[in-house]
Amino acid sequence: xxHPAGSAxxxxxxxxxxxxxxxxxxxxxCDAPVDITLVDRTNHHLFQPLLYQVATAGLSAxxxxxxxxxxxxxxxxxxxxxxxxASIDPVQRVVHTTDDGTLPYDHLIVAAGATHSYFxxxxxxxxxxxxxxxxxxxxxxxxxxxxxxxxxxxxxxQRRADWLTFVVIGGGPTGVEMAGTLAEIARQTLPGExxxxxxxxxxxxxxxxxxxxxxxxxxDLSEKAARQLRKLGVEVRTGSRVTSxxxxxxxxxxAEGAPYRLASRCVIWAAGVAASPxxxxxxxxxxxxxxxxxxxTVEPDLSLPGHPEISVVGDLAAARSHVPxxxxxxxxxxxxxxxxxxxxxxxxxxxxxxxxxxxxxRYRDYGNLATIGxxxxxxxxxxPFGRVKFxxxxxxxFWLFAHVYFLIGFRNRIVVLFDWASAYWSRQRYARVVxxxxxxxxxx
Numbered sequence: 001x002x003h004p005a006g007s008a009x010x011x012x013x014x015x016x017x018x019x020x021x022x023x024x025x026x027x028x029x030c031d032a033p034v035d036i037t038l039v040d041r042t043n044h045h046l047f048q049p050l051l052y053q054v055a056t057a058g059l060s061a062x063x064x065x066x067x068x069x070x071x072x073x074x075x076x077x078x079x080x081x082x083x084x085x086a087s088i089d090p091v092q093r094v095v096h097t098t099d100d101g102t103l104p105y106d107h108l109i110v111a112a113g114a115t116h117s118y119f120x121x122x123x124x125x126x127x128x129x130x131x132x133x134x135x136x137x138x139x140x141x142x143x144x145x146x147x148x149x150x151x152x153x154x155x156x157x158q159r160r161a162d163w164l165t166f167v168v169i170g171g172g173p174t175g176v177e178m179a180g181t182l183a184e185i186a187r188q189t190l191p192g193e194x195x196x197x198x199x200x201x202x203x204x205x206x207x208x209x210x211x212x213x214x215x216x217x218x219x220d221l222s223e224k225a226a227r228q229l230r231k232l233g234v235e236v237r238t239g240s241r242v243t244s245x246x247x248x249x250x251x252x253x254x255a256e257g258a259p260y261r262l263a264s265r266c267v268i269w270a271a272g273v274a275a276s277p278x279x280x281x282x283x284x285x286x287x288x289x290x291x292x293x294x295x296x297t298v299e300p301d302l303s304l305p306g307h308p309e310i311s312v313v314g315d316l317a318a319a320r321s322h323v324p325x326x327x328x329x330x331x332x333x334x335x336x337x338x339x340x341x342x343x344x345x346x347x348x349x350x351x352x353x354x355x356x357x358x359x360x361x362r363y364r365d366y367g368n369l370a371t372i373g374x375x376x377x378x379x380x381x382x383x384p385f386g387r388v389k390f391x392x393x394x395x396x397x398f399w400l401f402a403h404v405y406f407l408i409g410f411r412n413r414i415v416v417l418f419d420w421a422s423a424y425w426s427r428q429r430y431a432r433v434v435x436x437x438x439x440x441x442x443x444x
Contacts, residue, residue, distance in 0.1 A: 010033055010034055010035050010077075011033065011034045011035070011106040011107060011349075011353060012034070012035055012037070012104060012105050012106045012107075013029060013034045013035065013036045013037070013105065013106065013107045013108070013109070013349065014036075014037045014039065014095050014103050014104075014105040014107075014108050014109070015036060015037070015038045015039070015108075015109045015111065016039055016040075016085050016095065016108070016109070016110045016111060016112050016278070017039075017040055017110070017111035017112045017113055017314070018038055018040040018042075018044075018045050018068050018080075018111075019045070019046070019048075019111055019113045019314060019315075019338065020048075020314060020335045020338040020339045020342065021109075021111035021113075021313040021314030021338040021339065021341055021342035021345075022038065022040070022109065022111035022313075022314075022342060023045055023071070023339075023342065023408075024338075024339045024340075024342035024343050024346075025109050025111065025313065025342035025343065025345055025346040026038050026072065026075070026078060026342075026346075027075075028342065028343045028346035028347065029077070029346045029349065029350070030075055030077070032077075032346070032349070032350050032353070033353065034077060034107070034349070034353070035077055035079070036077055036078045036079065037078075037079050037081060037103050037105075038068065038072070038078055038079070038080045038081070039080075039081045039082075039083050039085060039095070039097065039103065040068060040080075040081075040082065040083075041082070041083065041084040041085075042082075042133075042134075043067055043068055043069070043082050044065040044066060044067055044068060044134075045065065045066050045068055045071060045408060046064065046065050046133070046134065047064040047065070047403075047406075047407055047408060047412075048132070048335065049335060049403060049406075050063075050064045050403060050407075050416070051064065051131055051132075051133075051134070051136075051137050052131060052137070052174060052177050052178050052181065053181075054134065054137040054138075054141065054431070055131055055136070055137040055138075055140040055141050055144075055178070056140075056141065056144065056178065056181040056182065056185060056429070057141055057144075057145070057185070057429040057431040057432040057433075058181065058419070058420075058423060058429050058431065059416060059419055059431060060419075060431045061134050061137070061138075062412075062415075063412055063415045063416050063419065064407070064412065064416070065134065066408045066409050066412065068080050071408065081097075081101075081103075083097040083098070083099055083101055084097060084098045084099075085097055085098075085112070085278055086098045087281055087285070088108070088110075088278075088281070088282050088285055088286075088310075089285065090285050090286050090307055090310065092104075093105050093106065093108075093309070095108065105309075106309065107309050107310075107311075107349045107352070108309060108310045108311070109311045109312075109313060109342070109345050109346070109349075110278065110279075110282060110296075110310065110311070110312045110313070110316060111312075111313045111314045111316065111338070111342060112275075112276035112278040112279065112314075112316050113132075113275075113276055113314055113315050113316060114132070114273045114274060114275050114276060114314075114315035114316070114333065115130075115132055115273075115274055115275075115276055115277075116130035116132060116269060116272065116273070116274065117272030117273055117274035117293065118269070118272060119271075119272055121245075124245040124269070125269070127245045127246055127247055127267060128169060128245050128250075128267040128268060128269040129143070129268065129269060130268075130269040130270065131174060131178070131268070131269075131270060140268055141431075141432075141434065142434045142436060143266050143268075144166070144182065144185070144266060145432055145434050146434065146437060147163045147164070147166070147265055147266040148163070148164070148190060148194065148197070148199060148202075149437075150163045150265070151163035151164050151197050152194050152195070152196050152197050153196075158263075160197065161203075161263070162248065162249070162263045162264060162265050163265045163266070164197065164199075164201065164202040164203065165202070165203045165205070165262070165263060165264040165265070165266070166182050166186075166202060166203065166204050166205070166264065166266045166267075166268070167205045167207060167250065167262060167264045167266070167267045167268070168182070168204070168205070168206050168207070168267075168268045168270055169207050169242055169250075169267065169268065169269050169270060169271045170207075170208065170269065170270035170271030170272070171206055171207075171208030171210070171212070171213030171214065171215075171236075171238065172213075172214065172215070172216075172270060172271075173214065173368075173370040174270040175206060175208070175213075175268075175270035175271070176206070176213055176214060176225060176229065176370055176372060177370060177371055177372070178268060178270060179204055179205075179206040179229060179234045179236075180228075180229055180232055180234065180371070180372040180373035180376070181373065182202075182204045182234075183204045183229075183232040183233045183234050183373060184232065184373050184374055185199075185429065186199045186200055186202040186204065186233075187199075187200045187232070187233055188374070188427045189427060189428060189429050203235065204232075204233060204234045204235065205234070205235045205237060205262065205264075206229060206234050206235070206236050206237065207237050207240045207242060207252065208236075208237070208238045208239075208240065209238075209239070209240060209241045209242075209271070210238065210239070211238055211239055211255075212226070212238055213225055213226055213229075213236065213238065214368075214370060214378065216332065216368050217368050217370075217378060217380050218380060218389060220389070221378040221379075221380055221389055221391060224378055224391045224392075225370065225372055225378045225391075226238075228372040228373070228376040228377075228378075228391070228392075229372055229373075231376075232372065232373045232376070237252075237254070238255075239254055239255030239256070240252050240253070240254050240255070241253045241254075241255075242271075243259070245267060247265075248263060248264075248265065249261060249262050249263040249264045249265075249267075250262050250264065250267060273293065273315070273333065274293050274294050275290070275293055275294035275295045275296070275315060275316045276294075276315075276316055277294070278316070279294050279295060279296045279312070279316045280294055282296060282304075282310075282312070283296055286304050286305075286306065286307050286310065287305070287306065288304045288305060288307075290318070291318045293318075295315070295316060295317060295318035296312045296316060296317060296318060297318045298311070298312050298317050298318065298319050300320070300322050300328070300360035300361065301344075301348050301358040301359060301360055301361065302317060302319060302341060302344060302345050302348070302361050303348070303358070308352070308358075309352075311345035311348065311349075313338060313341035313342050313344075313345050314333075314337075314338035314341060314342065315333045315338065317331070317341060318330075319331040319337075319341060319361060319363075320361075321361060321362055321363035322360035322361060322362055323362050329363075331361070331363045332363075332365075334368075336364075336365075336366055337363055340361075340363060340364065341361060344359070344361045344362075347359070365382050366381065366382055367379070367380045367381035367382045367387070367388075368380045369381075369395065369398065369399050369402065370399070371395075371396055371399045371400075372396075374396075374424070375392070375393045375396050376391075376392060376393070376395075376396055377391065377392070377395035377396035377398070377399045378390075378391045378395050379391070379394075379395040379398050379399065400420065403416075404416055404417055
């Protein structure tokens with residue numbers, strides 16, 4: 001960005017990633033005397049908490065995504081670039097992109113996010129897609145809808161049952177919400193549309209390796225969530241560890257009893273999260289440490305040891321919350337934490353520019369919430385008056401309006417509200433469109 005003759009050059013800030021952390025950091029630097037280069041390998045900010053709604057045909061992609069350039073069209077100190085970061089040179093203070101671009105910086109915020117983790121079994125990815133991007137959502141939606149179509153054409157009863165068996169691996173919020181919605185599709189949306197099959201007879205299984213679903217929530221809410229899932233027709237199996245996945249099903253080892261085989265042609269992965277590979281490359285370049293999930297260990301102010309000009313935020317950071325009078329506590333990998341870290345990193349850049357000391361990051365925990373399905377959810381809130389827990393229809397309403405409130409853009413809020421209202425009263429999902437009808441991957 002050009003500057004008037006004789007004026008002092010403005011500090012150059014590069015922000016990698018326009019997820020929740022990068023978005024909030026960029027907004028927080030709106031009035032700072034800096035020039036910002038925001039680089040992302042997609043052209044949109046994605047509201048990931050509702051991504052499963054796209055995967056299950058409840059919402060269209062534009063309803064939960066917003067073009068990055070449109071978001072910052074009025075913020076004059078932002079230049080947005082569509083590019084993928086290849087490496088970071090902390091000595092020269094330059095970011096290199098895969099298209100041979102170079103982005104010099106005085107301050108760097110790395111908010112590259114997370115990807116799927118298959119716990120060392122990456123070959124499972126082609127048989128059990130995860131859910132992190134719009135492409136992932138489109139692929140899952142394709143597999144779910146084509147499973148019903150394939151069952152309609154299948155004459156053999158056993159192979160038809162395989163197509164109508166849906167397995168979700170992972171009992172966190174994404175897995176719980178996905179399983180509940182699949183049950184709604186099978187039991188409420190599709191009946192009456194097929195002639196040879198009854199979609200309501202589909203089996204929906206949720207597998208979780210730990211003793212209960214929604215581990216981050218209190219045990220009583222976990223139990224209520226499991227009961228609500230079972231009421232929808234979901235088979236919840238906790239203490240179940242997946243040992244192999246192929247094109248025709250998966251092998252499971254339960255905590256008690258003998259290992260068994262599940263025949264399924266539609267498996268969805270919601271079990272593991274790993275930091276972006278950029279985290280390890282950054283750690284190698286700076287000498288920083290990474291944890292088992294590939295997250296970069298940061299200082300209390302979210303900067304890197306020996307590199308105060310580099311901050312790491314969001315799912316890429318192994319950060320701790322430093323509340324006075326308490327032991328530092330790990331920061332969870334949730335969107336509110338990423339937003340708070342983005343704002344904190346931006347504030348500390350401004351403090352450095354003023355010659356002031358930086359402040360340690362303090363995470364404010366507002367609680368957790370998840371929807372189970374129609375009229376069902378669980379909420380665990382942290383308030384000034386203590387924790388508030390509730391479930392069922394009130395929790396579902398709270399979840400609905402909270403997500404609408406935090407969506408980016410007035411148009412998206414209106415569209416989502418309209419689509420949800422229409423789906424609620426009609427029990428239909430109108431985003432059931434697929435263009436690629438290639439069969440699911442095979443072993444051969």
